[in-house]
Amino acid sequence: MSDDTPISRRAVIAGAAATAGAALLEKLPSPTIPQNPPQGTAPADPSTAPGAPTSGASVRSAFETPARAPVGILTGASLTPLHQLTGSITPNDLLFERHHSGVPTIDPRRYKLLVHGLVDRSMTFTLDDLKRLPSASRIYFLECSGNGRGAYRDPKPEMTPQQVDGMTSNGEWTGVPLRILLQETGVKRSASWFLAEGGDAAKVSRSIPMAKALDDALIAYAFNGEPLRPSNGYPARLLLPGYEGSTCIKWLRRIKLIVQPNMSKDETSKYTDPLANGTARQFSFAMDAKSIVTSPAHPARIERGWHEITGIAWSGHGKIARVEVSTDGGRTWEIAELQEPVLSKAHTRFRHMWNWGGGPTTLMSRATDEAGYIQPTRAVFEATRGKGTDYHYNYIRAWNVEQDGRVMFAV
């Protein structure tokens, strides 16, 4: 796929992160430039001598160095390297993060979750309590609603899938359904919303309709088979399938059942979507259908001949029904193969074989979900919501294949 050496490819990634990363989040400090990790070395013939001994926690091959791209420091994010991943599950150390006042250190033995407000019985639950209750393990995507802001506001050809859309990840969340906690506390009839609040220094809080609490909301304590990592909410977080990431409160310490939404900072001054008609959309929870080709994509450089065009598609409204791929800039579309099983509100891997004849062209993907929603073009998106709109940037992404085989983000 690429004739770059690993080192030069990493250098390109690091350089692009330095220039493009800043555009991904508003007004944050300059992104940290990842150091080039040591290149792997191997004996000429590994079959002639014993290898390394057994170990506790295994590590990646020294030849493989996928890494998140940090942006900002205490108020910041770190982006999943979508172009370095296959399948649909995001490894735990590469799950994207976003936080507003640093990553707190929480002792699981002292952790407690308070559930109060319009309940019959105010209760607290320890981490052990949560783990004693009936658990569920489900695969869901988690996407920041600001994902794609840099690509919309300040697109650059050198952007990788990580820089375009690295604030989405996918994996298996294990926890206790929120409705099971609410069975224990009881729910008063006047409860129409609930407030979820984190135990970090920002104490981020969001108001969510009760219907979601009684539907598929999860208090998650594990991801991909192991406890949540601190940057992703250890020891427990809210996970609202299909909803914008900001609502999935990390380091969850409190749930309060309420009559009307709180009008917190992150549901008024942030995470509201200004529209072209002079209004701003509030409580825009659901993430609409979206897709992105992750290979071939920048910084890949391809040769003539056969290539697998592959990427991920997802929808906050259910399953992906269809992904179409265009290899001619959107003039014609072909149906891509979807990796089974296709799961609701989860990344779905798509694939389409393509024989590149050598001329410049543009690759695109277009997702349709089971509700019939079709990912819009950028032109339609911009005309409908406006050039200055914010959040929920789910229009079609495109990659230009240049004459020399370089693949560049289409701006």
Place this chain on the structure above:
Amino acid sequence: MKMRGGIAAIPFLALAQLACETKREVPPPSGANSTPAAAAAIAPPASESDVPRAVDLRPHYRGIGRAATAAEVRAWNIDVNGSGAGLPKGRGTYARGAQLYAQQCASCHGPKGEGIAPNPRLVGREPSDFSFGTDPKLVKTIGNYWPYATTLYDYINRSMPFNTPGSLPPDDLYSVVAFLLVENRVIDTSLVIDAKSLPRVRMPAHDRFVQDDRKAGATFK
């Protein structure tokens, strides 16, 4: 395992009354100068209220979890909502707020709230036409974007000052809020800010917020 089987086996009780309840218009915050537009903004999204509440809400696992103490609830029950519920006793003035702002806030947000990158600007009234959707260069501020004055108290209390969040007592918080509202030309320097006056402060952008009208389906909005 018996318990888990029990959950699945219990016929869900369709709580029709609750389902109806979520469909009603939630009244606007009392005390605020609310408008029909504001009421629309705080009603539950239609797509969500259509989900029936078909869940059995009887306790199943007595012995897991315990009753919260009043002290536990008091320690964490910090939220202040749009109608002012949750605001504590106390009062603040612009003069005191100006002193506190200079000491606690100006190093990050600038002496006049103009912002010091990457920390956001807080003060400004332009644009007056809320044209954020069409102009990506516009900077959102308290004066041109925030719909509720109560959010200032709620947010500053929970998250600020950045290095010592939660350290300011109510009188100081009310004073900083007063300072920011004056600097944004929302109130006069003479207005004392407290639990009664703050929810009555009408923010310039209050009517600009609308309920999410997107729904699952073919239509792009």
